[in-house]
Amino acid sequence: MDAVLTREEAPARHGDVRLRKLEVCLRSITALADDINAFEFVSADGQPLPGFTAGSHIDVHLSGRMVRQYSLCNSPIERDRYVVAVLRDRQGRGGSMAMHDELRAGQKLKISRPRNHFALSTSARRHVFIAGGIGITPIVAMISEVQRRGESFHLYYCARSAQRAAFLDELQPLVERGDVSVHFDQGDPRNGLDLVSTLKEYLPGTHLYYCGPGRLMDAIEAASAHWPPAARHCERFSAGAATRSRPNDIPDGDGDEDAPFDVELRRSHKTFTVHPGESIVDVLRSHGVDVDTSCREGYCGTCMTRYLAGEPLHRDTVLDDEDREAFVMICCSRAKSQTLVLDI
Ligand code: FES
Incomplete structure (x- = not known):
């Protein structure tokens, strides 16, 4: 019987490089603002x-099997390094604390290849960005790209204070040019950007991109509800609000959420039944099959798995229609068919 292949081995045999991990070396750690460090990775x-394209993120594999996603904030034209900026979140699930407290320059780590669920429109006549706090990280890469393309844009950068805002120095020339406005609320949202008036007028050809804490995201979502869904793009740190701003964020609507189904692991010649209330990941792990997860809510992309037959009931919020032809997020998705065959 074949052994279950690791994610690193599997794509080499099956030709899909998107799931292959990379070994990188942490070249430097740089303080950017209070509790925010930049981590620069180079090829090992x-x-x-x-x-990578602007808006991409990588999975960083940390100690204790933690996998966390961080947006790339350097320019996409750079091929010699990936840079992420991480806020130390004492209330978080431990990933940012591990990044800040455990990583040292010179250390080797495993990361995923960059994935992009927050891409720039290629047809926009103007780009409007709203970044809240550490949500600036994908947006600085996007700003770099729209500048390189010579396209029209404006960034609204919202943060508690200058001390807690990364990349202020880099953005200062754009502030002086009028392309970036910075809003410090000193911890009181009433002092922040007036989203309703900022987003009141939708000009055809304008695309909106936003990233930040959940409450800000929900407020932007509400204030831009009259914008066409295809003109709104967001990246959340959590599954968040009930409504989604991108067409691809709409999970499958049909299918019986609770119907049991079989999951067949083609390469390891094993079949298990996924009962109501269980996830595919739960079932695989209970049978000793090693799979990577992070968010377990269908928004990070870590558990992306190729399927070979059957019809998934997609419940993720990241895969686009083309990706859904080949991949399924096994932390949250189920199956419409009696059997779902995975490339594991
Ligand atoms: S673990 Fe995040 S999408 Fe499945």
Whole structure:
């Protein structure tokens, strides 16, 4: 009987590089603001890193099997490094604390290839960005790209204070040019950006991108509800609000959520039944099958798995229609068919 392949081995055999992990070296750690550090990764073997597009993120594999997603904040034209900026979140699930407290320059780590669920529109006539706090990280890469393309944009950058806002120095020339406005609320949202008036007028051809804490995201979502869904793009730190701003964020609507189904692992010749209330991940782990997860709510992409037959009941909020032809998020999705065959 075949052994269950690890994620690193599997794509090599099946030709899908998107799931293959990369070994990188942490070249430097730089303080950007209070409790925010930048972590710069370079290839461990000296080869150029896979290219990425603005808005991409990577999974960082930390101690204790923690996997966390961080947006790339350097320019997408750079091929020799990936840079992420991480806020130390004492109330979080431990990933940011591990990044801040355990990582040291020179250390080797495993990361995923960059994935992008927050891409820039290629047809926009103007881009409007709203960043809240550490939500600036994907947006600085996007700003770099729209500047390179010579496209029109404006960034509204909301933070508690200058001390807690990363990238202020880099953005200062754009502030002086009028392309960036910065809003410090000193911890009181009533002092913050007036979202209703900022988003009141929708000009055709304008695309809105936003990233930040859940309450800000929900407020932006409400204030831009009259904008076309295809013109709104967001990246959340959590599953968040009940409504979604991108067409691809709409989970499958049909299918019996609770129907049991079989999950067949084609390469390991095993079949298990997923009962109501269980996830595919739960069932695989209970039978000793090792799978990576992070959010377990269908928004991070860590558990993305190729399927070979059957019809998934997609419950994630990240895969687009094309990806859904080949991949399924096994932390949250189920199956419409009696059997779902996975490439594991
Ligand atoms: S673990 Fe995040 S999408 Fe499945």
